[in-house]
Amino acid sequence: MLGVHLLTVFLAAILTHNIALTYLLGMCPFISLSRNLRTASGMGFAVIFVITLTAMINWPIYHLILVPTGSEIIYYVVFIIVIAATVQLLEMLMERFFPVLQAAFGIFLPLITVNCTVLAVSLFMVLRDYDYLTTVVFAAGSAAGWTLAIVVVAAINEKLKLVGDVPKGMRGPGIIMVIAGIIALSFLGFSGMVNVS
Amino acid sequence: MSSAAKSPGMKTFLNGIWRDHPIFSMVLGICSALAVSNTVANALAMGAGVTFVLLATGLLISLLRSLIPGRVRMITYMIVIATFVIVVDRSLHALFPDIRQAIGPYVGLIITNCIIMGRAEAFYAQNNVGQSLLDALANGISYTYTLVIIAVVRELLGFGTILGFQVMPDTFVNWVVMAMAPGAFFVLSIFIWVSRSLSKTGGDE
Numbered sequence: 001m002l003g004v005h006l007l008t009v010f011l012a013a014i015l016t017h018n019i020a021l022t023y024l025l026g027m028c029p030f031i032s033l034s035r036n037l038r039t040a041s042g043m044g045f046a047v048i049f050v051i052t053l054t055a056m057i058n059w060p061i062y063h064l065i066l067v068p069t070g071s072e073i074i075y076y077v078v079f080i081i082v083i084a085a086t087v088q089l090l091e092m093l094m095e096r097f098f099p100v101l102q103a104a105f106g107i108f109l110p111l112i113t114v115n116c117t118v119l120a121v122s123l124f125m126v127l128r129d130y131d132y133l134t135t136v137v138f139a140a141g142s143a144a145g146w147t148l149a150i151v152v153v154a155a156i157n158e159k160l161k162l163v164g165d166v167p168k169g170m171r172g173p174g175i176i177m178v179i180a181g182i183i184a185l186s187f188l189g190f191s192g193m194v195n196v197s
Numbered sequence: 198m199s200s201a202a203k204s205p206g207m208k209t210f211l212n213g214i215w216r217d218h219p220i221f222s223m224v225l226g227i228c229s230a231l232a233v234s235n236t237v238a239n240a241l242a243m244g245a246g247v248t249f250v251l252l253a254t255g256l257l258i259s260l261l262r263s264l265i266p267g268r269v270r271m272i273t274y275m276i277v278i279a280t281f282v283i284v285v286d287r288s289l290h291a292l293f294p295d296i297r298q299a300i301g302p303y304v305g306l307i308i309t310n311c312i313i314m315g316r317a318e319a320f321y322a323q324n325n326v327g328q329s330l331l332d333a334l335a336n337g338i339s340y341t342y343t344l345v346i347i348a349v350v351r352e353l354l355g356f357g358t359i360l361g362f363q364v365m366p367d368t369f370v371n372w373v374v375m376a377m378a379p380g381a382f383f384v385l386s387i388f389i390w391v392s393r394s395l396s397k398t399g400g401d402e
Contacts, residue, residue: 022378024232028311031227073287076305077279084272113271116228116309123302169394174386181382188379 006137012194013141020149021184026117031173040154044147046108055139058122079122210335226312231381237360240348242296244341246285253281255333258321274317282307351375
């Protein structure tokens with residue numbers, strides 16, 4: 001039963017309630033990085049890692065420290081500090097111990113602090129009152145969904161450059177948004193597949 | 198151009214309102230522009246919130262700019278911004294609970310709106326209080342009017358209303374997709390297309 005519930009949350013986060021295509025979050029890096037498939041997937045994996053990690057840290061902080069002390073009101077400040085600190089720490093750890101990983105997606109880490117998906121996942125976790133396990137699954141699913149969306153859009157955009165004759169003002173952000181819109185339309189087809197609040 | 202338009206204050210203001218338009222020309226802060234622009238009321242609330250946070254952050258950062266050590270400036274900006282966002286969130290909660298319900302998590306996400314962070318880093322940290330406040334006001338206004346323009350189109354097509362008042366005739370069939378995510382993408386991309394073609398800077402490769 002628990003497994004079914006977790007699977008539902010995971011699938012919903014990827015497909016029916018995709019954080020990029022349904023909630024329209026994380027759009028700044030989405031537009032600027034989806035011009036090429038390699039950068040898009042590099043950013044995607046960094047995002048999966050950071051979102052899952054920060055949600056795992058933010059849940060205990062919110063439920064074990066902020067709620068008992070009655071200071072829920074400052075959770076925005078606390079979450080954003082946790083995210084910034086985690087990203088900084090990861091960067092230092094990677095530089096020291098995993099230079100290969102650092103070379104692969106180290107440059108994306110500083111950008112993640114201002115990626116609103118990271119904060120959004122933590123806020124949704126509070127809003128929907130998820131328990132710890134659900135939070136972790138939801139975070140991983142949301143991040144995977146965001147990565148799926150950016151990779152698909154980047155791949156289409158790359159192909160478009162080979163054949164397309166895009167109007168001048170539409171090049172860059174404009175056409176990426178049209179592609180994202182069409183993908184979002186097609187993701188509407190998943191709605192009804194899983195139902196989760 | 199008159200001499201008034203050339204004074205630095207005026208130039209800052211005009212740059213913010215049209216030339217360096219945050220959403221159309223630099224494509225910043227579009228998460229909320231896309232997500233909250235489904236009705237005009239939501240767009241107005243979000244615009245007012247962002248303008249308030251911009252003004253407050255501009256005031257505080259430009260006052261403290263010589264005291265903030267370079268290495269920790271980003272996190273300082275974030276804490277300042279997050280604090281003011283809490284103020285916005287609580288005020289909405291008390292004054293407009295319906296709107297707060299509708300745009301819920303997106304209020305918190307003003308913190309990661311790149312317009313505010315970007316202006317703090319690029320402008321408030323280097324300019325005096327007066328200039329920063331002007332810049333904040335200009336950016337806030339341009340953000341708000343953009344959101345409202347997009348919202349007017351989407352609310353009209355998606356619900357047939359503007360600010361909740363029925364505008365379209367009864368025979369109009371609501372174009373529901375416009376109120377959902379895909380509509381946001383399409384409407385914003387058309388606006389970017391028009392604005393980039395008009396401003397002659399063109400798109401980038």
